[in-house]
Every structure is written in C-alpha cells, then in structure tokens.
Amino acid sequence: KQEVTQIPAALSVPEGENLVLNCSFTDSAIYNLQWFRQDPGKGLTSLLLIQSSQREQTSGRLNASLDKSSGRSTLYIAASQPGDSATYLCAVRVAGGTSYGKLTFGQGTILTVHP
Amino acid sequence: EAGVAQSPRYKIIEKRQSVAFWCNPISGHATLYWYQQILGQGPKLLIQFQNNGVVDDSQLPKDRFSAERLKGVDSTLKIQPAKLEDSAVYLCASSSQGAAGYGYTFGSGTRLTVV
Numbered sequence: 698k699q700e701v702t703q704i705p706a707a708l709s710v711p712e713g714e715n716l717v718l719n720c721s722f723t724d725s726a727i728y729n730l731q732w733f734r735q736d737p738g739k740g741l742t743s744l745l746l747i748q749s750s751q752r753e754q755t756s757g758r759l760n761a762s763l764d765k766s767s768g769r770s771t772l773y774i775a776a777s778q779p780g781d782s783a784t785y786l787c788a789v790r791v792a793g794g795t796s797y798g799k800l801t802f803g804q805g806t807i808l809t810v811h812p
Numbered sequence: 813e814a815g816v817a818q819s820p821r822y823k824i825i826e827k828r829q830s831v832a833f834w835c836n837p838i839s840g841h842a843t844l845y846w847y848q849q850i851l852g853q854g855p856k857l858l859i860q861f862q863n864n865g866v867v868d869d870s871q872l873p874k875d876r877f878s879a880e881r882l883k884g885v886d887s888t889l890k891i892q893p894a895k896l897e898d899s900a901v902y903l904c905a906s907s908s909q910g911a912a913g914y915g916y917t918f919g920s921g922t923r924l925t926v927v
Contacts, residue, residue, distance in 0.1 A: 738923070740816075740903060743918075800857065802855050804854050805854055
C-alpha cells in the first residue's frame with residue numbers, strides 16, 4: 698500500500714528566504730508525482746507535475762525534483778513571498794493495476810511566509 | 813478552458829439527514845474522481861469513474877455513500893444518512909489521457925459540516 702509522508706508539517710519563514718519542502722513515498726512504482734497548492738477554503742491548484750522518467754520540473758520560483766529509486770521528492774521555493782502562504786500537498790499517481798490513475802496524497806505542509 | 817465546477821460550495825446538515833453534491837468535469841475528460849479531505853489531512857480517494865463506469869470504489873463507505881456519473885459527464889455524490897465524521901471537504905477532479913501526462917484538475921470543493 699502506497700504511503701506518502703511530508704516533512705515538515707508546518708513551516709514559518711520570513712519573506713525572502715529560500716525553502717525546501719520534502720515528500721517521501723513507500724512504493725517506487727509510480728507513474729508521476731504532482732505538487733499542489735491549497736489556499737484556505739479552496740480547492741487544489743496544480744503547481745508542478747513530474748513524470749517518473751524525469752528528474753525535475755521548474756516553474757518560475759518553484760523547482761521540484763524526483764528521485765524515484767529512493768522514494769523522495771523536494772519542492773524548492775526561491776525568494777519566498779507572503780503570497781506563497783498556503784498548504785502544499787504532494788501526491789503520487791499509481792502505475793498500473795485496478796487503481797490506475799489514483800492519487801495518493803501526503804498530509805501537507807502548512808507554509809507561512811511573514812513580511 | 814473552463815475548470816471543474818462543483819456545487820454547492822457549503823452545506824450544513826444535521827446527522828442522519830441526506831445530502832448530495834454535484835460535479836461537472838472539464839469537457840472531454842474521461843476520468844472523474846471524488847476525494848474526501850478531512851481537516852488537517854490530505855485528500856483520500858472515494859471513487860473513480862472512467863466515462864460512466866466505476867474503476868475504483870474500494871474506499872467508498874457503500875452503506876451510506878453512493879455516486880453516479882450520468883452519460884459519462886456530470887456526477888453526483890450522495891450521503892444518506894450522514895454522520896458527524898462525514899464533516900469534510902468533498903473534492904471533484906477530472907483528468908484526460910493525453911500526452912500532457914494525466915495531470916489532474918480539481919474543483920473548488922464542497923465543505924460539508926454535519927452537526
């Protein structure tokens with residue numbers, strides 16, 4: 698059974714800092730890994746999607762890496778801003794089987810960037 | 813392209829009452845998912861549809877939850893009777909099977925409070 702863990706559970710940083718969010722998963726048989734952002738009371742916004750054959754993806758100040766063999770992914774946020782404050786969720790997509798397409802989520806990291 | 817539409821946004825009901833949620837996925841997306849997100853946790857898959865057929869409903873509490881997808885487009889999720897522990901955000905998502913890598917798009921969710 699796939700399990701996804703995110704560390705830390707919460708993070709508070711001053712504006713301008715570079716930061717790293719961690720995600721680990723127990724079964725390396727994944728199709729892809731996706732990072733989402735969730736604002737309070739809102740749905741999920743996809744930030745980055747990394748295919749199992751890729752090592753990293755970048756979008757603006759965000760960079761996500763994937764090491765499938767070790768079951769780890771990191772989300773790097775450069776020059777953090779108060780608008781980055783949200784919950785960040787990592788999810789892996791199962792490869793094959795009857796649960797094909799299913800996303801398994803971590804519990805999220807609550808990020809607060811203060812001015 | 814229009815996003816995934818969900819309604820209502822909020823619902824408060826008493827325990828043992830029934831409630832229904834509606835989802836309209838992105839046009840052309842064959843796969844539709846319902847997730848349950850309890851406060852402080854990551855979303856958990858309840859049911860997955862491929863067109864109008866069920867692919868995975870292993871985590872759906874079938875004694876009280878039911879879901880259908882009419883004509884492979886819109887979907888409804890029903891709870892009858894509701895329990896206090898059903899208080900959560902119910903998220904609908906859809907995905908295509910194109911070359912973009914099976915990325916997900918989530919709706920804004922329905923926040924259910926059972927009192």
